[in-house]
Amino acid sequence: MTQPPHDEPTAQSPEELREQVENTRSELGDTVEALAAKTDVKARAQEKAGQVREQVAGVAGQVSAKAADVAHQVQEKLPGTVKDTAARAGERARDKATEAGRLWEEKAPEPVRRQAARSARLSRDNKRTLLLAGGGATLLWMILRRRKK
Structure with a gap:
């Protein structure tokens, strides 16, 4: 067993020792959870794919409205x-x-297609909102662009 650092006091009673052990266990559990979350590549990739999908949907709506x-x-x-x-x-x-x-x-890949289909369904169901948001973003972009000149 390792000795505690010299700047930390040692436990004076068995109760204090139990409390220190419980605190250490809790901190270790939190650390393990944080490491597990960082190593869950699939979840992180799906989260990033969702963000990219939202960005693409926004840009696609703007481009489509402008092109039309x-x-x-x-x-x-x-x-x-x-x-x-x-x-x-x-x-x-x-x-x-x-x-x-x-x-x-x-x-x-199948998970990406399912998520894209879900996003497309949401887009179709909220077409008016998306068009208004896209039009508003385009208008804001044009105003800001004109002010820079």
Whole structure:
């Protein structure tokens, strides 16, 4: 058994010794729990994946809203044949997005697909809130960007 450090007093009675042992056990338990949490790579990875998903969903909403707005503005200004070309380009973009979604379903690990599906469901259920938040963030970004100039 090791001797206690010289700056710490030793227990004067068996009760004090029991109390010190119990405190040490409690501290050791807390330390073991903290180490276990740090070594739980799967939980940490899932937490990080959730954060990234939220960021991607936010950015995707902003980009989608902005792209739809720009596409609408462009279509209003273009002559008929160019509008047709723009429509075909939009169809191709949808096809590519569909293909990307299919590849995602084939290649992504099952837990990630389940979580992504859950996030997509939440996004669909809260579409108005997400669009308002995305529009507000875009507007704020544009105002701040304009002030910097």
